Amino acid sequence: MKTALSLAVLAATTASLAIAAPAAAKPGDPIKVSDDLTIDPIIEGTLRWEHVDQDNLNLDADAVTMRMRAGAEATTNGLSLLAEAEGTLAISDHYNDTIAGNNGYLGAEPYSVVADPQNVELNRLQLSYKGKAAKVTIGRQRIILDDARFVGNVGWRQNEQTFDAIRGEAKVGPVALDATYSLSQRTIFGVDSPNSHFDGDFILVNAGIDAKPFKIVGFAYLLDYDARIAFSSQTYGAMVIGSVPLAGKTKLDVKLRYANQQDYKLNPTHYSADYFGAELGVSVAGFGVKGGYEVLGSDDGVAAFQTPLATLHAFNGWADLFLTTPAGGLRDYYGGLSGKFGNAGPLKGLNAAVLYHKFESDFTGADYGQEWDASLGFAVAGYPVLLKYANYDAKGFGSDTEKFWLQVSFKY
Template sequence: MKTVLSLAALAATTASFAIAAPAAAKTGDPVVVSDNLTIDPIIDGTLRWEHVDQDDLGLDADALTFRMRAGAEATIHNLSFLAEAESTLAIVDNYNDTIPGNNGYLGAEPYSVVADPQNVELNRLQASYKGKGLKVTLGRQRIILDDARFVGNVGWRQNEQTFDAVRGEAKFGPLSLDATYSISQRTIFGIDSPNEHFDGDLILVNATVDAKPVKIVGFAYLLDYDTRIAFSSKTFGAMATGKLPLGDAVTLDFKLRYATQQDFELNPVDYSAEYIDAELGVSVAGFGLKAGYEELGSDDGVAAFQTPLATAHAFNGWADLFLTTPATGLRDYFGAASAKIGDAGPFKGVGATVIYHEFKSDFGSIDYGHEWDAIMTFKLGGYPFLLKYANYTAKNFGTDTEKLWLQVSFSY
């Protein structure tokens, strides 16, 4: 598969835009309207170029998209009201943004998929009450639990995932409780897709004990979809994370997580599967190494552990071959190396990470393939930039896939 060479021109154009523009203002304090009323404006945007090259799957895709969110949060005493609109514009539209779904929404564009459809929507509309150790939020809202492995906002994509829900959060010393009842998962697929939202009864419960330096989380997720019944499930599990200082410049961090999942309510498939996640990392003076193993188990190849509410792009490779777990399950053996490089001329706060994944099935001894991922972040002209790359080599699953991104964002 050919190496992507079209980055340089776009990088130069985007960098010129960033340097010519005034320095981005930092998110400031809310505007004080009166003794009892403050208003906090919400303005942020992301300009991204994404290139996708997949063997034997249509034409290479090039997407230049711009996402903008704008709104405000007004706070009166213990009450707050937030409204936020979100829009995505395709400046270069050489990509398939019609996401395949259960209703056969395939579109006719001959390119590889980039999951950033043009879209204008109400992203959030919520009311909140916040008291001592207590917060209740009602309405369309962003929900990210833990590291977003099971529940997240799919924050990498331009269109954000939100939920129509009521959420309660309470904190009692080291104990935190978080419970949500949602009637609708508002997806990233856009207003023109039949999969714009998935309705049902979604119950999300977390309990956390922060016993420094170790944090322990117990969770239960009960998903009863009205139409997406193949993903109706009940999941119960626990996680332990921690950072242990081993000296002035050395830190050891770890994560251990286990969960079980079964079919729930109208799901036509009777299955039971396990989830295992184990990670160990060490950082020394700005350099880091990490090794890990993640398993999304299979019930004898009939069905596998699924995470339909997750920010799945952050796990199992950035080429996105495993957003839905194959019926034979997934075992992901991975290692990462990272470095905080610091300032280099006009590039401020440079950091880089390289990750390697080896993918195998949980059932049937299938060698799926392997993937290399890399990312570099820095600030230029006061704006955060991101350069990101993924290269998946297929063996017995999917197809060779190469992706490249260049992104700049701002927030006020």
């Protein structure tokens, strides 16, 4: 009954926003206080229902959560101070929020995991200075490098991942350099979790050149965890990404990436594993088709290539069954279709996508199952609405899993 009521609240809220939404201020418009001072308010939120059905659990998970972020950024003469709080409310808490003991349970809750615990925290507090060719930021901040495959903010989850760090960015002509030293990874698991943050010494360096039509990036990520030592690693690699015009408005999208990862500092497991990713896509007039092959390699089954700072939901299937790479590594053969359909009555910017993944072990080639993903997005009265679905067929590896999401968001 509680879940049904929560879903009714979600549906009613979505409908009311669609029908009676007031005119919103354009996102990103700062308020001019004086000739030298502007203040940019931050107000955004996401209301989401997430349903999870796994064969190995008797109780399906239903999470209805509301996430709000509020703050402001004041800027004067290139100097900026940004402060932002973040809060997530569990309207329906029939899910395992990864914090043992919540909801009266002493151990793991008898539901599937939805990693959106109820939480109030300081999300960002940063001071930055931006000149003509360089920018320096110090404090708790959001860091997204390239497509977030190795370093990101885990933006899909309600509680964002940020970093306590000092970051420098510089660009001279086509050459760009991005270097970060971080002493703490502030995770998505909330302030009440024993995994709320992971401290250590993290060095993140990207150097790139925009050699049109391709961008070439080299990177080095050195992760020295204080306690999470099994994830201490050194990763070096390069990426080539770009688009090549074909006939008419058709273009070929290319992404190639290689990296090698080895143990680092106190990691007790000595290993060396390779990463390889190749993706090709063709797009024309808002419609696209793509195919790719990604390998997170294994060192003979001893240890595998890991990406503990990544936005993992965007890769290897939306069901999130491979957030930690199995010791035998992972091969992901994938392909997808996407389309932008324009406006359909009150539905603005209608878009859809379908993706397929076939998973295997890198070490032995064992079958890790397959997954279908689909999404439908549009805006109603200026409010983005998203529906997503994931269906993972385990083929004997893990458990069959279905997930469904419905969310509406706003931003001012």
